[in-house]
Amino acid sequence: MNEKTLTTASPVPKSRASRLLSMGGLATKLAGNVLTEGSKRWIKGEAPSLNELVLTPKNMSDVADKLARMRGAAMKLGQLLSMDAGTLLPPELAAVLARLQSQGVIMPKTQLIHTLESSWGSDWMDRFNYFSFDPIAAASIGQVHKARTLDNNELAIKIQYPGVAQSIDSDIDNVISLLRLSGLLPRGLDIDELVDEARHQLHLEADYCAESRHLTDFAGKISNFSINCDLIMPTYFAELSETNIMTMSFIEGVGIEEWLKDHPEDASRIMGLMLELFFTELLQMNLMQTDPNPANFHVCPDTGKLILFDFGAVRQFDPQFVDRYKQAIDQAIEQNRAGLEAALEVLSFFKNGTDVANKAAVIDIFTIASEPLRSTTPYDFGQSDIAKRIHEIGMSVSKDPDAWHTPPADVLFLHRKMAGLYLMAAKHKAVVDTRTIYQQISG
Incomplete structure (x- = not known):
């Protein structure tokens, strides 16, 4: 950071x-x-x-x-x-x-100090030899400050905005x-x-104790997979954390958007890592950080490794759901519309009464989204019009909102992450061998 x-x-x-x-x-x-x-x-x-x-x-x-x-x-x-x-x-x-x-809009200094005193007491500064009152990041739930302990540990301290959890x-x-x-x-x-x-x-994201468990669980599980050598995650400091304050080690890094703007030649490698992480989370860990906001991902300038920061939106997927979703992906890759319809039916994509046109539209969207996994050559996201085609189909469905069926929550959060990665890859003109990444991870 x-x-x-x-x-x-x-x-x-x-x-x-x-x-x-x-x-x-x-x-x-x-x-x-x-x-x-x-x-x-x-x-x-x-x-x-x-x-x-x-x-x-x-x-x-x-x-x-x-x-x-x-x-x-x-x-x-x-x-x-x-x-x-x-x-x-x-x-x-x-x-x-x-x-x-x-x-992002930050708290005034007076409100920040009041929040810290309410959590740590009036002598809270005695814990540090340095604390910056200027936040280095701000989001919907809280803002992040840099600090240094008496024994010279560099920290990133996430402080929740007062009242938001309640x-x-x-x-x-x-x-x-x-x-x-x-x-x-x-x-x-x-x-x-x-x-x-x-x-x-939102209740989960506002629970910093739960987020600390997610960080520890995520780091432990991903250490078993090859992508772990390309990742950096912070260390949690329990003794300096509360329900509304989460303290982690500070990691020097550059925001992924800034990094790719300055190093466009690195876009394909970085987006390859991001997609490898996505499929590792889904298919091997059944545990995913579902927020695609680029602010959650930084790059270490010395090593080129991905730095993962935010674990508030970590979601555990049931293995049965993952198996069924993989079946849908595989049918979409093969462009087997009947098989894909059956797989999506099992995943509760359709509701009773969904007309044939809207069912076909959902199948079309899923088939289009699987295009990078179907390509036998590295997929050029910069030349792709996937987002445009999906948007056009979505707009046609929106003309009849009564026929639209919101998919299960697991699907929504999964698709939110995937869409965010596709859009980032397109923005930075990444060329990624997505098919090989998927095949190696899915077995």
């Missing part, structure tokens, strides 16, 4: 009441914007629809800014919706929610209500299972 200073500071609303008022303020602001924009256009003789008035750049910007400043579940839910339901959302909302992937359920309910009442979510779009799983996942 390399050091950088984040300067946008805003107090985190702590109580449920203050967070509810914050959402209420956003609703009032959106309504005011609709009235103002509507008046302007009616004076010009135009007759805009309510949907057009809601989906203005100003309203979309206000939504993203408010979710970023609230942090916690409000911001994280926006991130999940942008990745898991992006093809079914209005493009304006999908684009602005995608901004939350890289948007506000997860109310935040999610408030955000979904706002998006539905404002018309930002398409009428009839069923995201209940996604929302329930987001709620469960």
